[in-house]
Amino acid sequence: MDQFKKELIRSGFIHKPLPLNRMNSFEKNQKEKECIVFSRPIINEYHAWIHEGRGRIETTEKSVTLISSTRYSSWAEGAPEDGDYVNFGEVCAYLPLQNEDWTDFTQLKLDISAICKNVINPNVILTVENDGVIKIPDVYNREGTHVINLEGQEKQTYVLDISNLPRDAVKGIRIFSGANGSYMNLPGEMNYTVENLVVEKNEQRSSAKGWRAPKKEIVFSHIGYGTNYSKTAILNADEFSEGTFQLINAETNQVVFEGKIIQVATENGVFGLLDFSEWKKEGSYYLRVAESKTEVFKIGPSAKLKESSIWKSLNFIFCERCGCPIHGIHGTCHEDIIVSYKESLVSFNGGWHDAGDLSQQLIQTAEVTSSLFEVAEEQKTDELLYLRLLEEGEWGLDFILKTRLDNGDRVTSAGITRWTDNRIGTMDDATPRIHNSPYDNFLITGIVAKIIRSLPATYAMRPQLLQIVKEDYQNALAGYKKTGYTHEPVFWEHTYSTSKSLFLATMSWTAALMYQLTQEDIYKNQMKDWFDALLLCQESEGILLLNGTNIKGMFYRDETHKVFQHFNHQAREHLYAQAFEEVLTVSENEDWQKRANDYADYLEFLAEFTDPYPMYASGIYKEDEWTDEESFNKQHLLVGDEAKESYQKQLQLGIKIAEGFYIKRFPVWFSFRGNNAILLSMGKSAGIMGRLTENIHLMDIADQQLQWIVGKNPFGQSMIYGEGYNYAQQYSVSSGEITGEMPVGIQTFGEEDEPYWPQFNNATYKEVWVGVAGKWLSVVAELLKFEHRGD
Missing domain, CATH: 2.60.120.260 (Galactose-binding domain-like)
Structure with missing residues (x-):
């Protein structure tokens, strides 16, 4: 039995935190090499x-x-x-x-x-x-x-x-x-x-900015490589300008593959590329170039490669539970986070703490809950992991239900950055917010409807959950008819930046799921109306690029096509792909399928701009988007007048692809920086569209977003504590380091458009965030679905 399995058993299969493994930490390496x-x-x-x-x-x-x-x-x-x-x-x-x-x-x-x-x-x-x-x-x-x-x-x-x-x-x-x-x-x-x-x-300083790989190091995927996907590693071309590399079996130390180092020049510099994609035999390996070699990694199916990361992500999520004692971290917490509602008191503890602080967000918990059930559905052959994922998912589902009030009212969020005394009525109590947001109600209804669809017919609460989503859908619809596409103007809410097109995608997706659950035509008819309205927000004619090609398929914030849909912190790009998937499941439509293909093509197009690294570029931007006051202020929080000038500078450092149009590798952003949620949401879209169109390249791109997070980045660092190698302390100021914790993500310095990843671990970029762990699980679920098709 290997060490990790022993640790799992001792944790009661994640009923106590997994121990921290500092042997492969950045800080240990830093001291040893100085x-x-x-x-x-x-x-x-x-x-x-x-x-x-x-x-x-x-x-x-x-x-x-x-x-x-x-x-x-x-x-x-x-x-x-x-x-x-x-x-x-x-x-x-x-x-x-x-x-x-x-x-x-x-x-x-x-x-x-x-x-x-x-x-x-x-x-x-x-x-x-x-x-x-x-x-x-x-x-x-x-x-x-x-x-x-x-x-x-x-x-x-x-x-x-x-x-x-x-x-x-x-x-x-x-x-x-x-x-x-x-x-x-x-x-x-x-x-x-x-x-x-x-x-x-x-003299042994670490690399913290730019695309160049660390000196004398081979950048590779610590989480390994899928059997049928591409397999590459990266190094500095000027250090290994020519020569060969070797792939070595870690168990026998025998060379199994030898290839030539390919010199590649991209917008991001000149690199040495090690391509061993043709090697498909499962096993444990390492790469060697001259005196440099990697740590051991695996080649195999996603189910094997991602198993430990699923357990570790689950560990992180479990350790962020609110209202539940976590062994060695905290006791029962936040029992005094209460709010008055119709002459009663409602408690808001439960779910999971949002991030490195202790704030609480209903939408965040709901989305993590969805991801737990998604990946559980693909783990039924591993009964122990399947049941443990369901158990943690039920913790989140309970929070969704307990925060549900009357006629669409919900308790939505609370700003908590302290351990309170659990005594109601003392000065340290926090008061959560209550909103009746049609968007939030549609999104949560869709999440719960999707969970119901994944549950066995004999699941104990299935009838009650079905009754709840029917009621919640009607409450969402009533609110939408009253307020349209507006929602509560409170920027601490995680859905504050929602655009009209994302609203339409969410409603279409939810209506399609409701039709699949009930077979009632009212849902199907509403789905069609909203989806047709959504497609008015998609670029269908195309933009002629400087290289003579035409690009289309991307979404704007609304049908005016003034501003493209971007995400710079919260990220829900995947809802466009989910809408395509569920709508096409309900109703075959040639034009809708064509639009899905256009969107898939756009996702492929975006993957080119960070070569040879696997990170998704954030998207296409118009140079005058900053002039749209309403959308700019919705997208960018806690900024002043300096932001509009900074927007223009940031855009100029992107890649010009047409007159007035740029690709940004990293988002235009200001106070809130870090792109893991963004690239994982896009990776989720790539996985969904890859399955829909049987496009193995899109599945490969989805998998590569995980590789970027676990080592295949210019710093050679894993961003999951305890997974892979060279992982650093993160901003986990309230609960301390946790195995499986994931940060908001790599940022940029100032107006630059290149990666910046200093050891400094302040919020937001290095703040741990359960939303990233949820999106990690969601992308893994897509890879497993593709792998399991036809089973």
Whole structure:
């Protein structure tokens, strides 16, 4: 029995968290490879720490200690009176510096020890402030901050790579930690000592920006390669300009395949490509070029390659449960997140915490629930995994039902970033929001209808669920007839940016599912009307490109065709593909099939622009989209007037494909950055359209989005903690590192259109997000469906 199976058994098959495996972590590799040229202490007689915020600090010549309670009976100065999206404040030590030039230094190093009591996830947060050519923190307060989740309380050395951080005039360092509540509301105290703070030059700096692969390393898919899909790896062409590579059986150490390194030139640079697609024999292998070699990976069917990632994703989702004690992380939580409704009180704990903070979103939980049931449906031959996925899915389904009120009203979200005391009526209670959103109601109805379709006929709650979706559909329809395509103007809701075309796609998809469940023509007729309206929002004539080709099939936000549909954080591109799938299941239509083919062609077209990497480009943009005030403000949150000028700069750094049209590899974005949800949603679309059109290339593209997340990116890093190799600490500030956690995704620096992935792990790009884990499972489900067709 292998080690992972033993860990699964000890966890009770994910009823306790899986243990953390730090042996393959980025931080371990970082320490082992470092080559320090020189080092300089930061603290000296000219520097004095300044206390800010809660608690107190104690200092010596070489150290500073932060001491604070974990909770207070008031909110911190400047916090909103209702406590929305805040903790109880922070204890902070600030070290002013004299605009020091650290350009020659590449890393910070510090020792941290702790004597904490009842603290959930002891952590220390560090911000570097730069007042040079580029200001840090940036205008969105994202850049330059890093959370160190402590690996135990004994003194340990932590390293932070600053080689890609602007540091020509460092004016200060801020070290702090949040008063975030305590375990089971027991009296708690934070006590952190930071000492031996130094700045160093390390010759073995890591790559953090651009498309070039790390020096002397082969970039490959840590999660392996599908038997019948393409198999490539990438390296720097100037380091291996010519020669051969070898594919080696990891069990026998015998060379099984040898190929020539192909030099490829793309918009993103010149690369060496290792192509071993013709090798299809299942097994464990590694690649070798001269003295460089990869870690071991597998070749095989998706069912085998993705099994461990399904368990680890499930582990992450389970550990984010709200209202349920999680062994070693937290006790029962958030029982005091309640709201008044019609002279009654409604509790909002349940489902899963949204992200690295503890906020709660109904739509997020509903979409994760859908993904759990989707992948469960494809795992019926593995009864243990199937039943465990159903169990976790039922936890989410329960939350969908408990937040359902009268006549389409739902409890929708709550801004929680603290562990509350679970006592209703005290100052730390959070009040969730209630909305009656036709869009949310259609989306949730569709999700539950799809779940019903996947359940066995003997499933205990099937009749009740069918009754609920019929009622919810009517409530959604009544709301739509009253308000049309508008919805609640609260930007914290996850569906805030919904366009008319996405609204139509969702309604068409839901109506098609309802028809399949009931065979009632009213649903079919509504489906046809809405789907025809949706197709008015699709590009059908085509745009003539500079290379003479014509591209069509993509969707606009509405039928005016002024603004293309984009996603820059929340991502639901897959709903267009799901609408095609379910509508064509209900009603064969030659024109609809043609439009589906056009959309599939567009998805293939978008996959070319990040070659040789597998990441989906974010889409096609018009240069004047920023002038559409309504859509711009819906798509981009927490921005000021600078955003419109920045939009134009970002577009110019994309790829011009026609007069007035650009391809952006990464989205145009501002405060909210990170594209894992986006590329996984697009990968889901590719998987659905690949199945519909029997297009193996689209299935391959879907699979490659997973490869990008697990290692086949310019940094050679896995973005799933505990899966693959070289995975780094993420922004999991409330619950700590979790096996299977996934972040929002790789970002860009400023207006650039190339990947940027510093060790700094601030929100949003490195914030863990259950929505990404759900989308990962959903893409895996598509690959398994394709693999299982005809079974």
